[in-house]
Amino acid sequence: MSTAPRTVSTTRKPKEEVADVSSEAGGTEYLETLLGYNASRAAHTLVSHFIRGVGSFDLRTVDFSVLSVIGHWPGVTSRQLCQQLNVLPPNMVVLLRDLDKRGLIERQPHPTDRRAVGLLLSTSGKALMKKAEKAASAADLLGSTRLSSAERKNLVRLLQKIYISAA
Amino acid sequence: MSTAPRTVSTTRKPKEEVADVSSEAGGTEYLETLLGYNASRAAHTLVSHFIRGVGSFDLRTVDFSVLSVIGHWPGVTSRQLCQQLNVLPPNMVVLLRDLDKRGLIERQPHPTDRRAVGLLLSTSGKALMKKAEKAASAADLLGSTRLSSAERKNLVRLLQKIYISAA
DNA sequence: TATTGTTATACTCTATAACTATA
């Protein structure tokens, strides 16, 4: 159930090779019946578009997600980010350290819990994310140009039906 | 654009914290507008179900995919698998070596190209995949129980519209 | 000159154990 590119083998010749029994889909005909395979491949395509569009801001998907959540939930703690974005605490530490080094986020004492630290976007972090979210949205649309607006909306709904309230 | 679990922070209290301005979605409201984010999360959910259902066969998604393609395209070469499943040749080598060690695949000389090796499922590989594909299909359905049959079909169609003929 | 399969290796990502300060 790996993702795959759309590059198709150039060396295959339609009829003369030994094993060309069921190669219309290049052997993936079963895999293509699985939602997991299809969702993984679509996600891979969309993430590729994301990287092309947002990579110039020097943000990986996980950096972008973290900054987006902080931006939309100012004061969020590291632990809450971990839960929301499925990142383990030790890995979040280095991630936040790097974003802090770049001056994109600020840390403030948590109002009620002295163990915790509230996270905020800095002024430059806000400016960056304003541009980055615009670029991300454009890249996301570019990755789904073959979908109508209604299809896109429907796709979001169906995908959320899978991951909301599920593991 | 990372994936996320559905575990929601337990420490947040609705009104008394500093930054509870826009936390209905836990800060992910923008991310949820992106197909890439939604597809990644849905894929993560479905792959989790896959692992629960197929992991007992000691097959990762990539092993399963490779075996499935070999099964449905007997005689396929390592290079063709790489292209079809987005795995780099050096990594495919160790993957195939392990599957070979386990007796799940066999290698035969390629009929026309003496550099290449054709891959086949062994008898036990076929037997394993018969059970594993059944388990994978069941797990995939389990991961999408909230979808009707029509919705599922539609979802596959929409996802393929994204990754077919796209990068 | 290009391609298949391969080795060796580096790099990134993800996961685990354990510590401190605080709840």
Place this chain on the structure above:
DNA sequence: TATAGTTATAGAGTATAACAATA
């Protein structure tokens, strides 16, 4: 006793360079 943040490190996954055999 449990949790937030952290350190150090191990392990898995992914990527690059280079080689021999063959096209």
